[in-house]
Amino acid sequence: MRENSINPIFRIDIWVLLLYFVLLFCGWVSVCGASHDIGDVDFLSWQSRTGKQLVWIACSIGLGAVIMMIEDRYYEILADLFYWVMVVILFITPFIANDVKGSRSWIPLGPVSLQPAEFAKCATALALAKLINQYGFTLNKRQNLIRAAIIVLIPLVLIIMQKETGSALVYCSFSLMFYREGMPGCILFCAVAAVVYFVVGIGYSLTPLPGTTGDVGEFAVLNIIWIFVVAMVRIYLPRQPEHVRRLTVLGIAVNVLAWSVSAIFVPFDLSWAILGLNAFIAAYLGWMWAGQRLSQWFLIFIFSIGSIGFLYLSDFTLNSLLKDYQRTRICVLLGIEEDRDAAYNVNQSKIAIGSGGLMGKGFMNGTQTKLDYVPEQDTDFIFCTVGEEEGFVGATFVLLLFLALILRLLYLAEQQVTVFGRVFGYCVLSILLFHVFINIGMVTGLAPVIGIPLPFFSYGGSSLWGFTFLLFIFLRIDAGRKRR
Numbered sequence: 001m002r003e004n005s006i007n008p009i010f011r012i013d014i015w016v017l018l019l020y021f022v023l024l025f026c027g028w029v030s031v032c033g034a035s036h037d038i039g040d041v042d043f044l045s046w047q048s049r050t051g052k053q054l055v056w057i058a059c060s061i062g063l064g065a066v067i068m069m070i071e072d073r074y075y076e077i078l079a080d081l082f083y084w085v086m087v088v089i090l091f092i093t094p095f096i097a098n099d100v101k102g103s104r105s106w107i108p109l110g111p112v113s114l115q116p117a118e119f120a121k122c123a124t125a126l127a128l129a130k131l132i133n134q135y136g137f138t139l140n141k142r143q144n145l146i147r148a149a150i151i152v153l154i155p156l157v158l159i160i161m162q163k164e165t166g167s168a169l170v171y172c173s174f175s176l177m178f179y180r181e182g183m184p185g186c187i188l189f190c191a192v193a194a195v196v197y198f199v200v201g202i203g204y205s206l207t208p209l210p211g212t213t214g215d216v217g218e219f220a221v222l223n224i225i226w227i228f229v230v231a232m233v234r235i236y237l238p239r240q241p242e243h244v245r246r247l248t249v250l251g252i253a254v255n256v257l258a259w260s261v262s263a264i265f266v267p268f269d270l271s272w273a274i275l276g277l278n279a280f281i282a283a284y285l286g287w288m289w290a291g292q293r294l295s296q297w298f299l300i301f302i303f304s305i306g307s308i309g310f311l312y313l314s315d316f317t318l319n320s321l322l323k324d325y326q327r328t329r330i331c332v333l334l335g336i337e338e339d340r341d342a343a344y345n346v347n348q349s350k351i352a353i354g355s356g357g358l359m360g361k362g363f364m365n366g367t368q369t370k371l372d373y374v375p376e377q378d379t380d381f382i383f384c385t386v387g388e389e390e391g392f393v394g395a396t397f398v399l400l401l402f403l404a405l406i407l408r409l410l411y412l413a414e415q416q417v418t419v420f421g422r423v424f425g426y427c428v429l430s431i432l433l434f435h436v437f438i439n440i441g442m443v444t445g446l447a448p449v450i451g452i453p454l455p456f457f458s459y460g461g462s463s464l465w466g467f468t469f470l471l472f473i474f475l476r477i478d479a480g481r482k483r484r
Contacts, residue, residue, distance in 0.1 A: 011479040012068060013412060019405045020064075020456070020471060024057050026398060027382075027457035033364050034378035034385040035459075049378060049459055056461035060468040067472040072480035075473055076130055076420050083127035083151070086120045090158040097162070105162040117167040118466030120155045125427035125470065127151050128174065132181055133420040139182040148178065166450035173434035177426040190303065193228060197221050197307065198314050202330070205315070212262045214269035218311070222274035225307045226251045229281055229300060236296040243288070247281060278308055330448055345381065346445045348374045353387030353395070353444065360391030378459045380451050383443045402436045402455075412478050421477045428470045 028050065035049045045051045093116055097104040106113040128151055131137065139145050152171050159168040179188050204217035212219075230251070234244045258273035282304040289297035318327055352368035361367070366388035368374060374381050387395045406429050413425030432455055439454040441447030453463040 012475050013408070013478055015408050016405065016412070016471070016475060019401060019408065023401055023405070023456040024060070026386075026401070027454075028053055028057060029363070030382050030385050030389075030457055031378050031459050033366065033389050034369055034382060052461075053459055056464050059461070060464050063465060063468050064472040064475075067469070068476050068479065070476065072477045075126060075477065076133070079123075079126035079130040082123040086116065086123040087154055087158065089116045090120055090155055090162075093158075094162050103163045105159070105164045105167070112461065115167075115460075115462035117155075117159045117162065117164055118462040119469065120159070121170060121431055121466060122469040122473065124152060124155055124171070124174070125424055125431070126473070128177070128427060129420045129424040132423045133418065139178055140184055145178070145183060166452040169438075169450060170431060170434055170452060173430040174427060176430040176433070177423060180426050181423060186299070186303075190306075193307065194310055196224065197311050200224065201311050201314060202318060209270060211259070211267060212270045213267050214271045218271040219274060221311050222271055222278055222308075223251075223255070225278055225304065225311075226274070226281065228307070229278075229285075229304050232300045232303065236300065237294070247284075250281075251277060275308070278304060282308070345375055345449060346442070349381050349384040349443045350445055352377075352384040356388040356391040356395075358392050360387075360389050360394055363389055365389065380439065380449075380453060380458060381443055382454055382457050382459070383440050386457075398457075399440070402432070406433055406436075409474070412474070415481065416478070417481050418477075421474075421481060424477060425474050428474045431470060432467070 031053050032050045093107060094104040097107050098113070100106050100113075105115050105117055107116065128148060131148060131151060132139070137144055139148060152174050156168050156171040159171075175183070175188065175191065179185070201217045201221040204220060205215050207216040208214075209216050209219055226247075230244055230247045233247065234241075237243065254273055254277045255270075258270045262268050262270060282301060285297055285301035285304060288294075289301055318330065322330075348368060352366065352374055355361070355368060356366070366385060368388055369377055369385050374384050377385055383395070383398075386398055390397070409425060409429040409432070413422050413429060416422040416425060435452055435455050438447050438450065439452055439458075442449045453460065455467045456464065
């Protein structure tokens with residue numbers, strides 16, 4: 001009884017709280033460096049971005065304190081209500097929001113604007129945690145996985161309708177939590193395979209294959225599909241090794257024969273020969289399934305057909321369905337095109353980070369930053385300010401802070417005594433990991449520019465409050481675990 005009377009703030013995980021405050025401070029300093037020159041004295045003015053950011057930080061700390069004072073059981077009880085309220089808000093947002101750089105995702109509220117998509121992530125995480133917390137619920141059952149996927153897809157589609165592709169892609173991070181909670185590993189493998197197909201197929205689509213009339217991309221992906229299928233037969237049907245031998249020998253023979261004919265007789269597109277190989281293998285898999293009625297044959301058959309379809313559908317989507325600026329960004333990232341306008345942000349960002357050297361140029365001394373060479377340098381591209389002013393040492397320190405926070409959240413998530421707490425914890429760390437990985441990746445040219453903020457660093461109240469909600473609700477749940 002005495003233990004239950006302890007204020008939950010005193011049961012908060014001190015390490016996460018400390019990392020939160022350090023990240024807030026470093027983020028505010030970075031906004032100062034990106035927004036002000038030496039000699040400025042209006043840091044605390046509401047008209048300055050640093051002054052506004054300080055207000056957002058103060059409000060975030062207040063929100064965190066309020067969240068900690070609410071009983072943790074209410075977050076599970078009201079999870080569905082939070083979720084559906086956010087779904088309704090996301091639905092009406094495009095009709096009432098102002099057009100900001102082609103996106104209708106910001107709702108004006110007097111002198112400020114809020115982005116509901118940032119808060120929808122927390123509501124979705126709560127709804128998923130409540131769903132998976134049901135007795136007997138496991139994600140290795142198809143109907144349960146579909147129910148969980150629908151919870152994620154509804155806000156994702158609504159955010160895409162607001163033309164906020166970057167915010168919508170964040171919802172893919174929930175797949176990490178799904179895998180932890182029992183989602184079959186084959187689904188995660190299919191997702192990784194799709195990325196490989198897209199990067200290789202599109203990235204090398206304009207690279208000619210020597211001695212043929214085809215390109216490296218299509219030829220390589222079709223061979224990768226053949227290798228994946230043989231490996232899956234080997235793994236999922238270990239008692240039937242003769243099929244592995246047949247498919248391996250057949251694939252090698254087709255490749256050697258096709259190369260020989262093209263090099264010696266008439267050059268042609270080898271992709272047609274490998275496509276025929278995969279079509280024959282798919283028919284072979286279907287025939288084996290019809291004969292043995294083993295589900296493994298059927299699943300590998302579906303994977304084979306789906307892989308071929310994805311390869312050609314991705315090419316059609318890139319060239320026919322995506323908008324020009326979206327296609328250009330992807331092509332620039334993959335090195336297919338050299339578009340100066342599309343690559344400008346990334347090139348300037350890399351110049352700024354590289355110019356920082358080992359120790360950086362010093363606070364407010366970044367020339368790239370001061371001359372505004374990098375657009376959005378205090379929002380989506382704020383990490384380039386860190387790299388230029390604080391150098392390699394400062395950038396590494398920031399990355400270590402995020403790594404420490406994610407590892408601590410991982411530890412706390414595994415310590416939860418309820419499925420609800422564990423699932424929500426994994427949702428929080430998955431969202432943070434995705435934001436950090438993609439934001440820093442796009443700033444350094446390793447990921448496409450999709451416009452998502454760096455947690456606790458990027459200027460703006462919506463993202464800061466959204467991450468504060470996520471973090472402190474989990475800390476409140478964890479404080480409840482310590483009480484029990």
